[in-house]
Amino acid sequence: MIINHPHLGPRDAQEFVYLGDASLMDRPDWQDENAADNFHDYLYLRDNPDGEHRELWYHEQGDRSWLVVTRNTLTHEITRVELARDVAIAMRRRK
Amino acid sequence: MGYSGWKVIWQGLTGNTGWKPAWREPDPKPSYDVIIVGAGGHGLAAAYYLAKEFGITNVAVIEKGWLGSGNIGRNTTIIRSNYLLPGNEPFYEFSMKLWEGLEQDFNYNAMVSQRGILNLCHSDPQRDAFNRRGNSMRLAGADAVLLDADGVREMCPFLDFDNARFPIKGGILQPRGGTVRHDAVAWGYARGADSQGVDIIQNCEVTGFVMESGVCMGVETNRGTIRAKKVGVAVAGSSGRVMAKAGMRLPIESHVLQAFVTEGLKPVLPGVITFGAGHFYVSQSDKGGLVFGGDIDGYNTYAQRGNLPVVEDVCEGGMAIMPMIGRTRLLRSWGGIMDMSMDGSPFIDKTHIDGLYFNGGWCYGGFKATPASGFCFAHLLAKDEPHPTATKYRLDRFRRGAMIDEKGVGAQPNLH
Numbered sequence: 001m002i003i004n005h006p007h008l009g010p011r012d013a014q015e016f017v018y019l020g021d022a023s024l025m026d027r028p029d030w031q032d033e034n035a036a037d038n039f040h041d042y043l044y045l046r047d048n049p050d051g052e053h054r055e056l057w058y059h060e061q062g063d064r065s066w067l068v069v070t071r072n073t074l075t076h077e078i079t080r081v082e083l084a085r086d087v088a089i090a091m092r093r094r095k
Numbered sequence: 096m097g098y099s100g101w102k103v104i105w106q107g108l109t110g111n112t113g114w115k116p117a118w119r120e121p122d123p124k125p126s127y128d129v130i131i132v133g134a135g136g137h138g139l140a141a142a143y144y145l146a147k148e149f150g151i152t153n154v155a156v157i158e159k160g161w162l163g164s165g166n167i168g169r170n171t172t173i174i175r176s177n178y179l180l181p182g183n184e185p186f187y188e189f190s191m192k193l194w195e196g197l198e199q200d201f202n203y204n205a206m207v208s209q210r211g212i213l214n215l216c217h218s219d220p221q222r223d224a225f226n227r228r229g230n231s232m233r234l235a236g237a238d239a240v241l242l243d244a245d246g247v248r249e250m251c252p253f254l255d256f257d258n259a260r261f262p263i264k265g266g267i268l269q270p271r272g273g274t275v276r277h278d279a280v281a282w283g284y285a286r287g288a289d290s291q292g293v294d295i296i297q298n299c300e301v302t303g304f305v306m307e308s309g310v311c312m313g314v315e316t317n318r319g320t321i322r323a324k325k326v327g328v329a330v331a332g333s334s335g336r337v338m339a340k341a342g343m344r345l346p347i348e349s350h351v352l353q354a355f356v357t358e359g360l361k362p363v364l365p366g367v368i369t370f371g372a373g374h375f376y377v378s379q380s381d382k383g384g385l386v387f388g389g390d391i392d393g394y395n396t397y398a399q400r401g402n403l404p405v406v407e408d409v410c411e412g413g414m415a416i417m418p419m420i421g422r423t424r425l426l427r428s429w430g431g432i433m434d435m436s437m438d439g440s441p442f443i444d445k446t447h448i449d450g451l452y453f454n455g456g457w458c459y460g461g462f463k464a465t466p467a468s469g470f471c472f473a474h475l476l477a478k479d480e481p482h483p484t485a486t487k488y489r490l491d492r493f494r495r496g497a498m499i500d501e502k503g504v505g506a507q508p509n510l511h
Binding site: 001012013014018019020021040041043044045046047048049050053055071073074075076 | 335336339344345346347348349393394395396397398402404437493494506507508509
C-alpha cells in the first residue's frame with residue numbers, strides 16, 4: 001500500500017505504524033456521569049466496518065506525523081489522507 | 096455409510112462406484128430449534144456436538160459460500176495446548192483431548208498427527224518464562240518438556256544455534272502437539288452432523304436477524320426467512336459485519352494473516368517449530384511442502400490477501416532460525432481474515448439479545464480450538480450455561496477488568 005502523505009508525497013505503508021479506528025482521537029469526557037461506560041466503549045469496542053474506514057497511521061520512519069487515512073477495507077484502496085492535527089482542530093471547532 | 100480400510104479396498108476393486116455424497120444438500124425448512132450461522136470448522140463442530148452430545152438434531156448450519164470456505168481451509172493446520180493463563184489452558188487442553196479421539200469419534204480420516212511442537216527460546220529470561228508456561232500446562236493436564244540447547248540439537252540439528260543475534264538456548268516441547276489435515280476436519284464434522292439430521296445449507300447468506308420484542312427469533316437470508324428458537328453465530332473473520340446486522344459493536348478488529356507453502360521436499364522437519372525471538376512457525380505437510388507463517392499485516396481489512404512487507408518479514412524470520420529454508424522456493428501464499436480481539440482471547444457467550452449467541456474473536460489461533468469451541472458452543476446453546484472450560488470467554492470481561500491477555504500488550508489488537 002502507498003500512503004500519499006500530505007507533506008512528503010507517496011510513501012510506502014511499511015514506513016508507518018498502524019494504530020486503529022480514527023474515532024480513537026475522540027476521547028470521552030472523564031467528568032461525564034457515564035464516563036466509565038463511555039471509556040469502556042472507547043477503549044474496547046470497534047465499528048470494524050467492511051468498506052470505507054477512517055484510521056490512524058503514524059509515520060514512524062519519516063516525519064513522525066499522525067495521519068488520518070481513509071481506506072477501503074475490502075480493496076485496500078486509499079481515497080483520502082489528512083494530517084491528524086488538522087482533523088483534531090476541525091473536530092474541536094465543531095464541539 | 097461408515098468408512099473403513101476394508102471399504103477402501105473393496106471400492107478400489109469394484110471401480111469406486113459405491114461411494115455416496117458425504118452430506119445432503121437440503122433446502123431450508125421454515126424453522127429449527129437452533130440455527131448456526133457459518134459452516135466453518137467451529138460452526139460445523141458445534142452442530143455435530145449439539146446433535147451427538149446434547150441430543151438437539153433439529154439444527155441448521157447456514158453458510159454464505161461453500162462449506163469450509165473460510166479459515167478452516169486457510170490456516171497452517173497446527174494443534175497445540177501450550178498456553179499460560181488459567182482462562183485459556185484448560186480449554187485448549189480439552190480441545191487437544193478431543194483431537195486425540197476425533198477420527199474414531201466421527202469416523203473420518205482427519206490425519207491428526209501428533210508430531211510435536213517445539214517453541215525455541217533465545218535467552219535465559221525466555222527460558223525461565225517457558226519453564227513457567229510448561230508448569231502451567233502440566234497443571235492443566237497437558238504435557239511439556241523443557242529442552243536445553245543439546246536437546247534441541249538432537250531433534251533439529253539444522254537450526255542456526257550460534258546465530259549472533261538470537262542464539263538458540265533451548266526450547267519447550269509439547270510432544271502431543273502437531274498438525275491436522277484442516278479441510279478434512281470441516282468435512283468430517285459436516286458428514287457427522289448431517290448423518291444425525293442436521294441440515295447444512297450452503298450458498299445462503301444471512302442478511303439480517305429476525306427480532307421480535309427484543310428477542311432474536313431467526314435469520315433473514317437470501318433464501319428467505321428461517322426461524323429458530325436460538326441463533327448461534329460462528330463466523331470468525333466476519334464477526335464484525337455479521338453482528339453489526341444485530342446492531343452490536345464488538346471488541347474485535349478484522350485483520351489479515353498470511354500463510355505460505357514451499358515446493359514439496361523430502362522429510363526435513365520432525366514437527367512444528369516456532370521462532371522465539373521473531374514470529375515464525377513452520378511445519379512440513381504430508382505432501383512435503385514447508386507450511387509457515389508469521390505476523391498479521393496489522394491493519395483492518397476484510398480482503399483475503401496481504402501485502403509484501405509481511406512476506407519479507409516472515410521469510411526473514413525463517414532465515415534467522417533455519418537458513419536452509421533459503422534454498423527452497425515459495426510456491427503459494429494466501430491470506431485469511433482474523434477476528435483480532437482486544438486481549439488476544441476468544442468469546443463463547445450469550446449476547447445481550449435473548450436468543451442470540453456468539454462465538455468468535457479467535458485471533459489467529461482458532462484452528463486448534465475447533466473441537467472444544469464447537470463442544471463448548473453446543474453446551475452453551477443447549478444448556479444456556481458455559482462449559483466449565485470456557486467460563487472466562489465472556490463478552491463483558493473488559494468491563495469487569497477480567498481480560499485474558501496471554502501476551503500482556505493491552506487493548507491493541509494488531510499486537511496480539
